[in-house]
Amino acid sequence: MTTFIQIVVAGLLSGGIYALVALGLVLIYKATRVFNFAVGPIMVFGAYFLWTLLVQLELPLWLSVLLVVICALIFGMMLERLFMRPLIGQPILAPIIVCLALSGFLRAVSLFLFGGYEYSYPVGIFPAGSWSLGGIFISQVHVLAFAVALAFIGLFALYFRYTRSGLAMRVTAEDHQVAQNLGIDVKGVFRNAWAIGVLVASSGGILLATLQGVDDTIELIGLKGFAVVLLGGLESIPGAIVGGLIIGVLEALAARYLTVFMGGGIAETFPFIILIMALLIRPYGIFGLKEIERI
């Protein structure tokens, strides 16, 4: 029983990070109707960039984090301006293929710049110990990552609720043309959505890197984010959180109990099996908008 609870707790904690990654996807999808397939390499970028600042340039933590935030925002705007804006008005296939190709492009750039080697952040910056609660171990880094994920989600709830640009983003999510007619700068909203989406994705990458080291395998977690958003619903922020936690727990359980029967890769493949089942049973996800269109 203790093992089971331990696994569920670990799954919930890693599910928090999946939720964060999914949140970045949902933000961009809601505002621009584009699904950011390039999220994995963006996470890798964020992790390597912080490593470069902390280890290569030996900057203090607060300055590095500030620089990462600023650069992520600028990078997101650049991606939107260079790759996504020329595609406005083209059939849906174009943004899909450009996003997929972009993921290859960014992966190549990060391999070129950082060589794909495995690094880790300096000791002492992030907590390394773990707490014990009645025989269940909870590592402090996991809790930190989970808390940051929750803080981000809370911040976005406030942003959407109380700021003008948050309101503009909600209107744009409803309908692009209506938003345009109301005098909202829809392209500006797209730009903001990409900036925030990239910021969220890179912080997800950094949090993962504190857990498992800085390397390319972070990208695979980005792919799991796809399963999370589809399970939760592409348009729903609560869906991203609930989906993230569900996928995290199910994956941890699969890794513990199914590996024996089904071989080593089952934990990595399990989110995709859930993805296909979610698509077959509820294509619009748990909280997603049900489009009334029969095809």
Next chain:
Amino acid sequence: MMRPCGVFNVHYRQDMAIVRTPLQWAMLLIFLGFMLFLFPRMVPSVYVSLVTYMGIFVIAFHGLNIITGYAGQISVGHAAFMGVGAYASAILMAKVHLPFLLALLLAGVIAAFIGTFFGAPSVRIKGFYLALCTLAAHFIIIYVINNWKSLTGGPYGITVPAASVAGVTLKSTESYYYLVMAITVVMTFFAVNITRTKAGRAFIAIRDNDIAAEVMGINIFRYKLLAFAIGTFYAGIAGALIAQQWRFANTDFFPLMDAIWYLGMLVVGGLGSNLGPIFGAVVYRGLAYVVDSYFPVLATMIPWGHAEQFATLGLLVYAAVIILFLIFEPRGLAHRWHIFKTRYRLFPFSY
């Protein structure tokens, strides 16, 4: 369709012909004759195997073109479907000892079954959802292949015996080239004709507007599945030919990134056009050849470069080509070729 001035159709047979004018016949025969007889004797065998590979990818791209270009259903699982074909033919040849051509056909059929299974969600979902679904299909297929060790040999792969057709064992690069070219010509012929049948027109109607297509009485369920079945049949054949080319089947030949390059390169060639897959395959394998053979040399000339770093530049080149084409010429090389042909016919007038 644009036709040279003064060429009229006076029989239904002429109206339905694919090759219309004597000049087109002459060019086609010269091209086929050159490819089949002169080419393998004129160039070193590196280029022969390069063109063999291009031919295999022409088949694979025809399949993807039918799914994505004609029926408008996005498939990111094409590499995995090719993997299914590769493994099916390898198992049938190495363990069941079937003859090559039968194993090839069955590989296509098996890939078509699995492709239709994973394409089935397309009945309810489209766009990004379908892209994600086929992405999941890729991971599941590769996982099953790697873990079904008793059948597939797991991550170690399977060695494939050399093909023998009509009593002749094809051991040399040249003999395999002839076989692949023949299959490519046949498959291209079928692909061109499929798009002219009732099914092909139904695919185009579904791509352009699925609701309107259903209102017109097209059975969307049936035709979407048919598109996946035909497209993945082509993928299975191409995969089996790749396994035969390397005499080896392994999941490393079919990574997810390649499925993305297939889609992108098909756009570079021209989606929804029968020339598109041919241009796309030539550009894809041509670029791959340049990247593999010249970038490491480039790396030695620049003092601060490592060979591994320049290998990643290959990815950069593919991605850049695809993104630039999608932004500046989304209709691909086939459209440019069409413009060129029209211009040639009208020269020296502009219209």
